[in-house]
Amino acid sequence: MANFDILEDLKWRGAINQETDEEGLRKYLNEHDDLALYCGTDPTGDSLHIGHLIPFMILKRFQLAGYHPVIVIGGGTGTIGDPSGRKSERTLLDAEKLHQNEVALTKQMEKLFGTENFQIVNNAEWLDKLTLIDFLRDYGKHFQVNNMLNKDVVASRLENGISFTEFSYQILQAIDFNELNKNYGVQMQIGGSDQWGNITAGIDLIHKLQGSDRQVFGLTIPLMLKADGTKFGKSAGGAVWLDPEKTSPYEFYQFWINQDDRDVVKYLKYFTFLSHEEIDALAEATKKEPWKRAAQKKLAEEVTKFVHGEDGLKEAQMITDALFSGDIKNLSVKQIEEGLKSAPAAEADSSVKNIVDFLVETKVEDSKRQAREDIKNGAIYINGDREQSVDFDIDPDKAFDGKYVIVRKGKRKYTLVTIK
Missing domain, CATH: 1.10.240.10 (Tyrosyl-Transfer RNA Synthetase)
Incomplete structure (x- = not known):
């Protein structure tokens, strides 16, 4: 059993937006040490970004507290795409691209979660086996269209229109939760605040199919905004x-x-x-x-x-x-490219050139007079070395494999000069 109150820890961190049954979940955690919980991600891209990372950080906290995290890679739902947070229909990906993305995301998750007390599953395992008749008969009959229309993610799209394909996404996600609960022992789903409707749909389906006394829970994480009110990430x-x-x-x-x-x-x-x-x-x-x-x-x-x-x-x-x-001489070409990716850039040919002419031609300096003044005052560094002679010649072949000359003016004003 966990050594500390994970729910209180999450509250202190400001990481809980909504819970379906806080009292029931707390009671379950106090009495059991076998909670399994999941979070899903669709392979619509070949990498997660830090905005996606937020719910998985919560999943990791449960793992560190001794609970069992399960990650669902949406090989099935990814063929459709979650309408959440979108104003228009998602561009559908072909099977080959989806598979490439699945492999890439699986590797990322394994790196974050390791191999102990952790599981990755792909919802294509069960969704691909569903026939249309099975879908309508076994699951569709348990969903009221008027309730589905009231879900925030759907309601926000009604003005501009939403296809039946994306409208049905919440049913597929509910099927996921039911499948995970029945066959993998998963009792809780977590997700971003925009996933609340999908999570509650899954809980409702489990109660209809497996009994109203089935203990399942949902938890969402707040939308993260920066202090200036803009979206984080x-x-x-x-x-x-x-x-x-x-x-x-x-x-x-x-x-x-x-x-x-x-x-x-x-x-x-x-x-x-x-x-x-x-x-x-x-x-x-x-x-x-x-x-x-x-x-x-x-x-x-x-x-x-x-x-x-x-x-x-x-x-x-x-x-x-x-x-x-300013001690850049030991950096590799790759490290220079990474470190100065956003720095001002210029180009020069590979010929040996006087430092004054070089600074003006690469627009580090506005004039030869200013260039000479800054050189004499010790404000100019070439490839990590201060140069105070106006007669100095720059030889591009002498550093960084002849690919770059790095000019620093003052304390940290770098210019990356690419040698053509």
Whole structure:
């Protein structure tokens, strides 16, 4: 049995939006240590992003508390697509692309959850076997259309229209919960706040098919908004992905370390497994010494380590430290590309060129006069070395495999010059 009150912990973290039966769930947890719970994701893409990560963090907390998490990869429902959060019909994917996405998401989940006390299933295992007649006779008759129309996710789409395909999604998700409860011993489903209607539909179906005394529960997580009221999960470059090929560990780390003081404690509660005492101490440090950004550093460290492992964290920290200090000479070409992906960019040919001409041609400096002044004042660094001679010649072949020349002006104003 769990050593602490997981529900109270989730409340403290602000991670509970709605529960179907809080009293019943609490009683079940006090009397049993075998709770199995699930969260699902459809393979509509080949990677999750950090917005998707929120309910899976809750699932991970239950795993760490000794309970049994199950993840459903929606190989069946993914052929249709959840209408939740959408204003128009989803573009349907072909079978080959869906399968590629299933494989990619399965690997991501295995990395996050390990192999102990954890299970991944694919709802195609049972949904693919359903005939249309079975679907209508065994399940469709248990759903009232007027109730389905009142579900928030459907009601929000009625003005612009919703196809029968997406309208029926909630039935398929309810079938999932019933199947998992009957054959996998799963008693609870968790999801984002937009999944409440689908979760309650599943509980209703289980009670109709297996008896009203069947103990099943639902829990949703609040929609996460930033302090400025915008939706959490985006960076200036778009979504922040868990796939290191889409968002490098360095970019991932930078996303977290740059969070607003007003949001950082909330994110520590949601996205880390630090204790209440540790988070309270970081909250106090943010109030007293916000310029040290201790909470942001710890947040970036913990989440990057969880998603990308120790190696990913070390890589991100090494690039961060090198760019902050200016000691970039030991970075690889790949690390330079990751670290300066968002820096101002320029191009130059491979010829050896005087530093003054080079700075003006790459638009690091507006004029030769300003270039000479900054060079003499020690404000210009080439590939990590300060250059104070206006007669210095830049040879692109001398660093970074001849692919780049890195110019730094002042403390941390980098320009990535690509050699053509």
